[in-house]
Amino acid sequence: MFGRSIVGTHITFHNVVNYGAHGDGKSDDSHAFLSAWRDTCRTEGTPILVIPKNGVFKVKNINLSGPCKAKSIHIQLQGKIVAPERNEWAKGLQVDDKSSLILISQVNSLTIRGSGQINGFGSSWWNCPSCQRPKVIGFEQCNDLRVSHLSINDSPRAHVTVDGCNNAVFSHINIHAPGDSPNTDGFDISASKYITIQDSNIGTGDDCIAINGGSSFINATRIACGPGHGISVGSLGRNREHDTVEEVYVWNCSFTNTQNGARIKTWKGGAVKVSDVTFRGFEGTSGDEKTIDIDCDSSGCFNIVLEDINIASSEPGKPASCSCSNAHARTTSITPNCNCLFK
Template sequence: MQISSGKTFKLQPLVFQGPCKSNAINFRLLGKISAPDKNEWAENKKEKWVTFKEVNNLIVYGSGIIEGSGPTWWKDVESERPTSLAFTSCDNLQLKSITSINSAKNHISISSCIGVTIFDVTLIAPDDSPNTDGINIAGSSQVNLFDSFIGTGDDCVAINGGCSGINITNVKCGPGHGLSVGSLGRNQVNEEVEHVYVKNCTFNGTQNGARIKTVPTSAVEVSNVKFIGFHGSAIKEKAIKLNCSEVKGCNGIVLEDINIIPAIEGKNLEVVCNNASGTVQHTTPPVSCLVAKP
């Protein structure tokens, strides 16, 4: 399928449903697709705009633009806003060189997929646009994201329960909330996230860098997590925050080669450390609750 260059198409919600007989499915975006505004969605009640489901070996690429008509939704924070692009049970998925702007909610959602490659994508929304995650990943494995720009009003990347083998490299993030694992442990559900690697990423003007979020009253266990080579400035006073569950705590935390300075000159930075254990080395501001390594 191809969206031709120089053309703009307003699309009502649609679903591309597999399984497909072909070994390779190409969706080539050269023009522009535009979502209906909020008033045009009134009778639809759908949570996703464009959905691909059970379409394996799918390639979505092109220099066109995906316009989510977000400004018509953002003032009504409680409304059932749609995700722009959703991929469910799409194994061996590739997303490359696409641009998504002004999504009503998430720009891209990846759910129950195995083997995903995302590169050279641009995802943009204003910093005050609510819940406009760049990429939201759930129940998926072997996901590789690299060489991309994500600047939104929420998480640049959100990694939820059931994910493993997530590799994020050379991603420029900001504005937004940074890169987040969780929230985990809602409704006392047992969730696992493992083997998440973040390398050579830039966070500019984000509320956080990288964070793990758990529900405070849950029994989620966070262990063997390493934060190495974080350098930059912090807008918030709490530059490092290890606020772990009272039930399980955080164990085996490693902070190494970290240098965070205040974004505003003369402002003091703080460290929050509750129910956490591990080691710290060459880290500014100092983290006194962890064991210092020479």
């Protein structure tokens, strides 16, 4: 193949191999990815960045940034992207809590699709609790984003972060890390609106999905979560910040071998008001005797609705219970009964 890109009738392809990527899993292909991205970003129309199948591309700390001249951009991720191990990553590069294997920022109308994989090789980081650890892929200030049919495994920290984005759909995403891997959230969402995660399998050592302050209209649909800590709003109110999260919808999701199901987390004394929350249609078993736990501070939680809930102990014959404090709620057809609620 000659040249660095292929120009079709209406579409321009930029293959990272044509920019010097080795794809052997040993060489650092970061520079080739950045060079291919620069040409893709400044191409008019709808260019396509190709990461071809049968290649294993090692990169670290690459920022695919905009704004771009392209009206929209497609990334075909067909091969495998891998991170270096911790000792190699740290050479000549400071790692902090904002570091990532791949950061995509200020790119609008981006579509990422393919049968490819991204592996963060987090096992070389997890035994160092005091280390600052990178995430695998982050999206910052990206609007009209579509990501589908990817596998993302073994991140040192969070697998996917979404920060300051508007109108994004993630579908058919498979995220996996061991259940005892620390802080390996599947998705971390913050300061974002109209974000949908659907038809995906997420199993990690932390939250399958964490929805943080400044986020609204977040939809999690048909998610198989487990292992992990469940699907969580928060934590909110750290350092007494006035975090707001609104219009979160969790539909048709399953929780298998998770620490929690669907929950809201706030910092004690964080002055976060919890209200207008509905739990409906939950059924299954729990290893914790407290199958329902609504623990509000002295200011109370208001307009909480529990309907059609049936959660039993996973141990035959062992009773299940509801625990609540300062919660104002109405209930319809729930087991166990929550007599501790204020009407």
